Amino acid sequence: MSEAAAATVGSQKGILGWIERTGNKLPDPVFLFFWLIAGLMTVSILASLAGWSAVHPTEIDETTGVATVITAASLISAENIQRLWVEMPQTFTHFHPLGYVLVVMLGAGVAERAGLFGTAMRAGVRGAPVSLLTPIVVLVGMMGNLAADAAYVVLIPLAGIIFHAAGRHPIAGIAASFAGVSGGFSANLLPGQLDALLFGITEAAVETVFGDFTANIAGNWYFIAAMVVVFIPVIWYVTDRMIEPRLGKWNPAMAGSAAPEEASDRDLTAEESKGLKLAGLAALFVIGLWLAFTLGPGTPLINEDATPEARLTPFYQSLVAGFFLLFLLTGWAYGKAAGTITDHRSLVKMMSESMADLAYYLVLAFAAAHFVAMFAWSNLGLILAVHGADALSASGLPAWALLAAIILLSGVLNLFIGSASAKWALLAPVMVPMLMLLGISPEMSTAAYRVGDSATNIITPLMVYFPLILIFCQRWQKDFGIGSLAATMLPYSIGLMVVGIALAIGWVVLDVPLGPGASVFIEVPGQVSAPVATPPAS
Template identity: 65%
Template sequence: MAETQKGILGWVERSGNKLPDPVFIFFYLIGLLILVSVFTSLAGYSALHPTQVDESGAPVVITAASLLSPDNIRRLWVDMPATFTHFHPLGYVLLVMLGAGVAERSGLFASAMRQAVRNAPKFLLTPVVVVVAMLGHLAADAGYVVLIPLAGVLYAAAGRHPIAGIAAGFAGVSGGFGANFVPGQLDALLFGITETAAETIDPSWDANIAGNWYFIVGMALLFLPLIWWLTDAVIEPRLKRFSPPDDAPMANIGDSNAPLAPEQRKGLGRAGLAAVIVCALWGAFLFMPGTPLIDEEAATPQGRLTPFYQSLVAFFFILFFVCGWAYGAAAGTVKNHREAVKLMAAAMGDMSYYLVLAFAASHFVAMFEWSNLGLIVAVQGSDAIEASNLSLPVLLVLIVVFSAIVNLFVGSASAKWALMSPVLVPMMMLLGVSPEMTTAAYRVGDSTTNIITPLMTYFPLVLTFCQRWRADFGLGSLTAMMIPFSMWLTIAGIALTFAWVFLDLPLGPGAVVDYQLPAQTTAPAPVQ
């Protein structure tokens, strides 16, 4: 462990360990925000509103508001329940997790991952592990707890180095954290926060959790061959020659390498049938008489599909819930509706820390909005960037790099985005960049440095998995092994972000790179 006290990695570990819990980071920032709001209010800090004009047609002046003013003090204490419960990500995440909790605890996610990886031909073992790892994000912690140790076992069984399998699984689950083939919990979480920030500029902007769908698929398709090449050509050849020990660590991992039981295979079949039925049901909502998920009166094709995009949170809740129950009923893990309810309740229990974090984050975001500082900084920041003549692809690349650096110290994706989005999203909207594109750039940086920081929650767990196969494998060994993945994934993510903006590709259904400010509206009174 002495290695962790030396060099840059030692500094990262020591510095990060000194940081308080993210909940208290928000509380400290609220205290700082109050002081800043008082001073900026006294100094007359202001900017011109980008979309609102007064009755004479002149732009509305936005002035910094003191959070110690009587109105804001009253708002803080009177509106505290509403501030918390109306926090956009809260409803999105809890709803998706109600369904995902059933799918995870019934055993569906674990069985699906085991079946997918076990059936992989030897030469395709690495890409299959990586694909399943990326899809494992839908299963919350199951990707870390189930897939990563299972990958080590399967590599050993195939005559390959088990730690190389652990590296591939870790790189896919955590290094490719923002990449996937379908939207899921992370999309609901991030776009809920994005919506709050975007409404500062455009109150009519609604989140679409499929707004990064094409982009995250692009990330997955780019990261997949890169992790495959790094694992097979760079990492595995550099590992010490492996000889299976007499006390094989398979015993410590349990029966992860055992074939699925007949009832588990039957459960997977039932879950697949349930998935087809749910997808067909949502398709019917698009084409049945009355078209409940299409706004026939909307002027644009994107507007017509707005109800469908907004329904995707409910879609994933129903999909996970029905598939989990179908699997559990066949596999014997969910015997009746009471057990299904218990699984949902257990999922909410796991969200207890997130609820505490959301309480702190919701008040920081709300008070930042009350102070008007976010909008003023965004307006003045966009003016300064516009004067610097930096291209939009370069600006988004800088967001990727900044997010990657912050990720070394603050692991929570929601905590970082709640801190950064109130300034970044409005600022980029004023520069003509959509909230979806800014979110996409953030999630690239939020992914690629997870695998090299000891502050990542599951980093010690992955180290333990490695030590099952090699007792002298230390923290420095794991970090050094994962640095090539982090470096190349960051470079690839930056290149993807640059190319996406340069080619002006759609980010998801109804989501584009560019953004156009809404028409100017008359404000009833200047913003205080």
């Protein structure tokens, strides 16, 4: 960050300054989990001594016919200490999000490093009609989330150049693309890396209470596609009717020392155009392959012997591998045509580098995996979920109100903890089982969290790319500070939060499927066995 930007950040006052100062006092998310584990151990000891307990919603003693009572377990008991040290490798490697993310990123890393994602985003926004420039930039930004960091690094500065070339204020282009990429972080027409990450955590949260559960990473597909449809008009309106008029006409004298033209707006080369065509053919090949596996002879991705509800389970479970192959083959096809992949060794190198980029995530996953596992060992997740569900049920609040509250909670928490996976790993162990006990599916809980997490990304100075966006803006307006950026993005955040909550409420009220095989409501676990939760009077 430049000295001017740093000074602006340091002098920030008001609510944004308080958020920044408070958030900066929090430890790194890795150490945050270690501190939470220490606190969890203390609570588990006190809960065990106090005799905290709850009736398990699904387990019944076969001998007595009485539902099992689960009591809080101390994490410093001999059994749990042994489990911690003996099962440490297993606790880490069996953390569901880890495998999901590693597999998808092996393919996505190739597509990103080969240049497919960057070229596709450039091709998507170049030459767009001026009247449709904003929605096209926003849509490409949302789709660019499949490219992870590339959307921030490539599209956002490019949007400023394209708006400037169209005679519009460049910072309006940066704001619109930032809102699309980060404010619409979960909005997409396709599931991707984020779905694999979040549903891995959701799967682990369900299993801490209810045992085996297989996450469907397409479980929010329809919902996140709907987010695209409702978010684009909001960002379009805010950009064209609120932000750009407020910015006024851009004055070249206001530009910073760094030349904005550093980001390339050149025409696509013949090799790049050919690469995009071949990547499209590769994508069609992968889609056709999965259709053949699902509908063709033998139907390997359909369990013909299962109940109707479970017949497509193998298909859902295969989607992680499907996205790996999709990204790998499209990236390879593009790279061979564009010259960024020369042989199989460069392909392997790209895959290796994508794993290197996940080094920090691996450290975070190690800490998060142990927090989630130890939370399960203490039985506190089940106890809090059961009693929390009882309290919420007694409150009489409808499902839509509960989910709206979760969205707001996620949005507020996002102001202080930027990592989407870290926040969900904190919330999911209690929230997901608790809502399941109220008949709300894990997929709906995950969808509600995603709405809140996305909406406030663009107004917190703790968001990892916030300083980078500030620098992009200062290329065009040297006195543009962190307060200016936060004030510019605040209308987007409010708009996205309002329509996101409205979308979630409408989804619940209408009971629309969230994705293939994923509904809003589920049968309450243990509902059938509830009458035997109390021992017979005799």
